[in-house]
Amino acid sequence: MDELKRLKKDWQENQKFPKLSQFEIYKFLHKKSSSLVKRIFLLSLIEFGFWTFISFFIKDNEAQQRFDQYQMEHFTIPLSVFGYAILLYFFFLFYNNYKSISSIDSTKGLMQQILKTRRTVKNYVIFNLVFLYIFIVIGLLIELNNNPDVVMLTAEFNSSGDYLIFYGIIIILTLIMMALLTALLLGFYFIVYGILLKKLKNNYKELQTIEADTD
């Protein structure tokens, strides 16, 4: 079959395709970078849903009901609104990171975006921790001034002159609670985001070696 022989000749001589660069091939293997950033965005939404669910769950407990009686809404509501606004801003940043990383077509661009995403997650964790501390301190101050049992106890220590011991104990207990909550929250974030961040870091290192090769 002469046609097949001609085809064979044509096949070997004329089969030329656009040459892909190492970076483009690398991107095939590391489509995961963009899917990791997408997962970070989705996880942040799931996490938000999780905490919202938890807050509804504890809404009717005794401590919450007592806290509601202090009528501190003028203080707690603006604080919550501020917190939600910042969270929305972070969701926007996560989404933006995902959108940006999907359309990047250079090693340097991808590396920069990975760094940016890691920075956003770190800032998000720092914000959540700081916000938690603010809530704890404010909650403590409200309790100290409004809880009848605590007010009575404070008066007793003040009258006996041992108020320094009292406040010392309060501060130490608060610090222990903060440390425990910090460990708990960091552990939670390590499981949720830490593994993804580590994978992103590995991708970043591999990109560095490719970048070094092409320079």
Next chain:
Amino acid sequence: MKSRNEKEFVRLIEEHQNLIHKICHLYTKSNTDHKDLFQEITIQLWKAYPKFRGDSKFSTWMYRVGINTAITLYRKSKRRIQILSFEDVAYKVPQSESYVDTEDQQIKAIYQAIKQLNDIEKAVVFLYLEDKSYKEISNTIGITEVNARVRMNRIKKKLINQLNP
């Protein structure tokens, strides 16, 4: 260590990428499908790379993994890799064209006819076009040498029938 392996792998793929392109060209119709299959073959090669011990040439190993991936995808999802319908490949060799044009048309027609073959037949033709021996064809596809010869003869007849209805 892992990243060094990866670097070496990416370099090898870059060097032998034309081979993957040719498989994609044979098994797909659109550029998008071509790119998808290229990516899938690269990923499968990467997954199988730890098992590549260097007993055979990298390109020989690529043929095997690449063709198997194309065949698997071809069977799994005919929606993803669009297959030409018979009507699509209906053609007429223009009689009044110059010799070069006629030859060009004929080659195009054979390409189209090859795209009509089934997955294994395509693999046989592909390796035949790559100038592989029947022994190499049989080793790559996992059939006997006799079977490879028989299949190639059948394919030739099939192509003749399609080209001269």
